[in-house]
Amino acid sequence: MSALIIFLLLTFLMLSGMPVSISLGLTVLTFLFAFSNVPLEAVALKLFTGIEKFEIMAIPFFILAGNFLTHGGVAKRMIFFATSMVGHLRGGLGLSSVFACALFAAVSGSSPATVVAIGSILLPAMVRAGYPKKFGVGVIASSGGLGILIPPSIVMVMYAVSTNSSIGALFMAGVIPGLMLAFFLGFTTWYVARKGNYPREQPRSWKERWQAFRAAVWGLLLIVVVMGGIYSGLFTPTEAAAMSAVYAFFIAVFVYRDLGMKDVRRVLLNSANMSAMLLYIITNAVLFSFILTNEQIPQSIAEWLTHSGVGMIGFLIAVNILLLVMGSFMEPSSIILITAPILFPIAMKLGIDPIHFGVMITVNMEIGMITPPVGLNLYVASGVAKMGLTDCSKAVWPWLLTMLVFLMVITYIPAVSTWLPKTLGMM
16 A cells, blocks of 8 residues: 555656656655654654765766766767778768767766767768768767766666665676677668668778877776776775766866866866756655665565566566666656665565666666657757757667667676676676
């Protein structure tokens, strides 16, 4: 009965048009005052201890680093390097988009930031070169999703905070799936370009490629700072996030000089706004998780699933369907913070590895970013390309099918996600 009341309240508030964070908070408060005898002191204590986690500090630092890189000239140098390497193939600018998105994803941690940074440069270039605009939108919107799979990933940090999982292990677990998905998307891009006989760029000499690499190397070194620092034990993931913010500031202002000191204030304010929004969602989600746990809802569902004979395979299918549907209407952070307290205990009860489960959820979130009607990357790509949302939704379908096939691989072959962190001794 408690579960029904909680989810009816949450659904009603969300359907009324309230933001997810406020819906969560009002659901908790309404349930506490009208249907529960939990002392408010216990709630206040849980609220304080729930957000008193060192790992949460990684979120504003990664957001700040991504904003410095987006507003700086890192993206255009990565695009130039990517084009020099793969631009000569059929559909070269499309392949360059996938390659550049993968590189930028490895330093930004944000999917919309990747779409804006890469799309604002490469989409006009593709149109000028004779590519259909729909092709460019499909490539950019789908490849931008790599921003939340290839580490560092803000979505992975949210999952780790919600489930007390290892951020370092999750980051390492995202490396191989991220590279695999980049290859899958690149193959789909090449196939569509070959079928449509789209143009290719002039081949670049190895000297030009070396020059392009030298221009981009300061941005690429951020990958070494974050991943190398975590793997070597030099930094915790949170400390690596802080280092990435300092490093991104240094190269944007003093090395590439694309940002002046007068621009730093604007970047700091943008980052503070985004961080405050996410931290407010986390605060309300902590209370929501507390209520669910106090009412024994996840434990009851886990018990029912265990005795109903659904099993691990059936549970994973159900989770994928649930997350794909939710991804069509909500943004990733909200989905994770709402569903993780319910799904994670059940997954543990069924013997599913928490790191594998986190990567699977992240891939679902990627797909949700390009699924109408509320796919965030579709909105961002629509704004960049000046194209209607319906046309953008039609443009992404070849890459969407590719990502659904990839989701099946990730779901039912756990070793793809767990092999690297296990090999590095992080699991």
